[in-house]
Amino acid sequence: MATAPNLVVAGDPGVARKLRESGRFPVVFDAASATELRDLSKSGQVSPPAAFMFAPGFVEDLPGAGVPFLANGLAGSGFTVLVHAFFSERGDVFDPKVRVTAAQLRLSELLATLGASESAPEPGPQSQAAPEPHPDPGPQGPTPWSQMAPWPQRERGHQAPPGPPQGTSLRDAPQPRPAPGPQAPNPAPNPAPNPAPASGPSAPTPSPSRASSNGWPGPQPAPAAPSAAAAAPAARRGRVIAVTSAKGGVGKTTTSVSLAVHAARHLRTVGRSGTVALVDTNFQQADVARYLNLESPTILDLVRDGGSLSSQTVRNHLAHIAEIDLYALLGPPDAVHADPALINSGLYGRILPVLRRAFDYVFIDTPVAELYHTTFTDLILPEADAILVPVEPNRVTLEAARSWLRAITLPQHSRGGGVDPEKLSLILNRARADVDCGPEDVLDLMPGWRFVGVIPDDRARMQAVNNRRLGDLHADSDLEATFRDILRIVTADAVFDAAAPSANGSQSRWRRLLLGSS
Template structure:
């Protein structure tokens, strides 16, 4: 019989799932940040017999809580600590008691490194699979491919496979070797989301562009409103949220005719960044079941020391737990701007890029896409081109640069739809009647197709959302002037 400590995996949900699936550990905790690790430590649930694994995407979101500080402190306190080789390569110095792991390890090596004593293998057993990488350098933990992704439907009766359940504090105290730990891992800071053994992850869809004025906000709101309506019809009311991350020029509230609560109100709420507290402090559009995290009411209200990309990353982590779809309106996405580089690139499962039919700006778009997918400088995180989806927005039939030319100039990039210019939408926004605005069949078909391609969720089927005649033919039909 194998013996093993309780395990905390910091910074890699995929590794946590694999180690949990081995069945060797009494419990496996999955945390993504220093603030979550702090809260887990204060809860007393970890136990005195515990091992900690630090993976490359651990978020050092508290002052003085870098991986080296945490790992060295835990090792000196008697815990088993394993850190990924990336941390030593970036110059971190670790206590000799800290184990530095290779980038590729077999499961048996990883188990041995965190203190699992396994039975001697029998001679007839098959050889162990070759070592696997913890993660691809420069990329976040791998998620299922977007094209094949089907999000869980809350109304479905199917249950997830059983996994170890966290025990109450009394049960923890009764287990041998799991007495409460009084050591506080990191100093107190603003409250963060609580740590759970099982976290449901919704999909984060960001709408981004390197240029303003191309309809980012209107595209974000359109997609969010239609998604909320379709989810409501499917019995999944309250499963969509839109986040205004353009916190210096927040316009989502104006589109939805909402004023509060805003992100500033959320920060004043008790337990501000727990998943339930975030959900309970969102603005709500009851007509369609859409929730919204509104930005600050004006640029003067923004304190960059509190309202920044780190805060939004923690909020997105919480929103993933309680929503199936998280739409994010972004500021102008210059590659070196921190909100884009530190929030959108690593956190978004899909990045929708609205375009305008302008030959000059299309060349700039191509350069921008190259900068974020094939970075020449380490300051720009790399993002997979598979995450990027192009939309021709506010298209008109009376311009020289038509949809075919747009696609030819951006050959090789994936186009998922064309949104024609819509005067009815503009009037509805100006008259604050957006919720009563009906989507025409062509527009709804286009938006459904975009959402279907991005998420793979069957809720977007219908109205021939996946057209058989190809993107270019679809664009031609949408732009063909109707005969009177």
């Protein structure tokens, strides 16, 4: 009997999780990019029998290491290789040994194709039988994967990001799945509203938008009877809220920091401490640390430590403001260390699933969001559950913002960003009554877009920014109500329903005007 292969899923953490949970494979590895696949190859962890899957989310980030090169080389060396139909549709040509699958494939069909059919018997817990080759490429056996072909190196002499120690995955350490037997089940996730962040690795939760675009595997038949696992509460999945704009200087960072501070402080007062995280993905500027008067640890410390990106290792590298129980993943300490070969959208994309499992809300400060900026297209667009866009009372920049919003909401086949407009909420930032561009004018210039609040041009807030004490700022009652309105809409959490009383009638009128337009 052929033994089910070790499996490498390249480009789809959701499918990797489903196949890992099936219990049909000794180990399921998860690689997001060609760089991760190369590092996994060099680690020597993957040995025959082995199978490889390439999904549309795979990042071809090494020159000369596209999916056709990798898939054809692996298939020619005797490994089972599946590629998503997306690659053939884009014009890639594959060796006949490479299996190109349909966009929709049932899990049972996928298991059968990979040699791990659901009906196939599995070895018992005491079985020590040596695995048989899978498949049999000939009398010589498969070529060791690491010797298949020389891997392309990074351009400009950059070193690859530190890989994990041997036996550890670059996402979360995949553990061999024991065969079914009499053993204690894993404890169910804590459904309480304020659980402490988990301390061990677990499979990342896929973004719904990314999973649906891949469509692999397809829908599964309903089980005959609910199992104990199915009845358990769903794993925690925090909500990601990004603050972004196509123009710098409109207050992205001050807005993201202010909202995260307000949310953490408010949730702490209602008994939900430690449920808010702030992430600085604008790593070339990294101003979040300055606004909060923090220095370390930073994401660079996390990269240098290497190892798996488990909840505990990531948590150990978050800065913490104890007074409000806010956690923050700071950017690198200076521009010299902001090397995109080490710190990039791929790294943040691996960290975000870990933060989702540890926090209720994850606020993200972003770089300037040009339509073709990879942090925006590869991280923010697919991962954010809500996108907040600050705009200023400036007619020229409002027209530019209107053009950008149209571009990012166009379908991707029209070279747009494909963003659901329902994800977007606009904030009028630094609002003033004496610049011939008040809230009424903003609404006229931005018809059809949802505004969720007005943040006035406030001297106390600017002083807090200049003194690096934005985390200590206690907003006046009207600004407090504005933050609460914004959070209520982007989180859909009833804890933010109660609005603070207004102290300023004109500002209150502005807020009512904009909220009435949504």
